[in-house]
Amino acid sequence: MVVRDPALPQRVRIYEVGPRDGLQNEASLVPVEVKAEFVRRLLDAGLTTVEATSFVHPRWVPQLADAAELMGRLADDLGEASRDLPVLVPNERGLDRALELGLRHVAIFGSATETFARRNLNRGLESQLEMFAPTVARARAAGLDVRAYVSMCFGDPWEGPVPVAQVVATGRRLLDLGAGQLSLGDTIGVGTAAHVTALVEAFADAGIGPDRLALHFHDTYGQALANAAAGLRAGVTTFDASAGGLGGCPYAASATGNLATEDLVWLLTGLGVEHGVDLDALVGTSTWMAERLGRPSPSAVVRALAQSAP
Template structure:
């Protein structure tokens, strides 16, 4: 490992802690969202080792794969084989993204207990991503979520384009709240608010979270998923934490984007998030050195440097 700057990050809360949570759950999306855009198919054994390394680093929620049609995202065509070969670590959840009823069928066949569905906050992205309109997408999710919860599965709802859409521009806060509430009312246990193209700013984040609160949605049911297109991911996370959010999505090494939104760049890097949380005195349970080593290893497998600033600073 590279040498750290002595004394940083300080593991003590700042003098004015505000309403920061004592601990945060990191929802690691690297194995699924992080790898789905890779043009070269990553070997199954590498994906399995990636999951093992992330679990060994202390991450307790690892989004493993997606039961999407192989022709849509070839990288995830091995979903069933990956789950069959997975050496599940004690106390670790391995949720799987399912796009539709057929995806749910495959998840149930594989014995999955945690799934996620992926909805859109805008008409254009719903049609591009799901081939359905903003309203009609909920007809599909009503069946999927209902069957899943009826089978004892825990369902998470992703809502994309919560802050801006490259085709429609700024997305009205009330439109996002209405779409998010629909997912929660269908039975999703948690709603992850996605800044798919990375255009959010801290003030916008706070305004959206306040609007959900005013609509009766507790912050305990919300998570955030930021992309770093404009370098705002950590600032936006800070704003969300101060509003009480306790689940943050991130991707080891900053891998990933969105295959249906060309302007979407990498996710918030888990290492960068952990470094900030350490400095704020917020518990997370992750071994930063082990995580950096894992992302450096994966970067080597992919043949390019990790975009994470912290990996760049600490890796050999």
């Protein structure tokens, strides 16, 4: 049953991160042809933004060592449309690879805390911004859209709760560098609904409206969907999600799966919020990928619909 709340946004964009964030922490290497098929299936299910991979050094994320080959396969399959698939670029070398392929959308990955910045980037909270500056400047000069992920926005396994003001200050600096959107990540899944509301309101008080924000939740404590609902009520209209609930963070052991795209779609559908996704096709895709990974999907909606299927 659909019960439309007129106070909610009419439509949201789902930023699908399954092929990159979802698969990056898999211990067994996923064949490049499976990754390419995964991206194609997600697009066919109606997801308009699918982050395909990351141009990170293979030593740090071996699962994504085939990034260039994957993008080549997708270019063969999708033609010009493949250039609109976002990719993560950790530094200028990664950007060089994206530019060589003619890609139009890139993302950088920063931290709201000192400790995680050092563990993930081998740089401090301030020096990470110095590293990002030339990457963002070059990308913008080349006409690329730049997204900035901000990890550890709610809690850090080494530092504990992260002050809202610290997150806002880091996010503002990234926007000042030239990022078009901030994706605020609950990397270890400790956030709660009121915390989400407070963070979005703090950005608004700093002159950064919800149209510049995306929310990226992990479901460690089962709060991802409640947090997404809180973000929706706060006016955010872009939500990161991973098909089947795949994912984690290779640099934070307590980061479990991402918010499942299917669970988010079910919520949005019930609220009468448009999203453009064919849920049956998406569930079929996640079931297909789960079979290739050799384990059931953690998504509650995938499990429920799979069990009820004739």
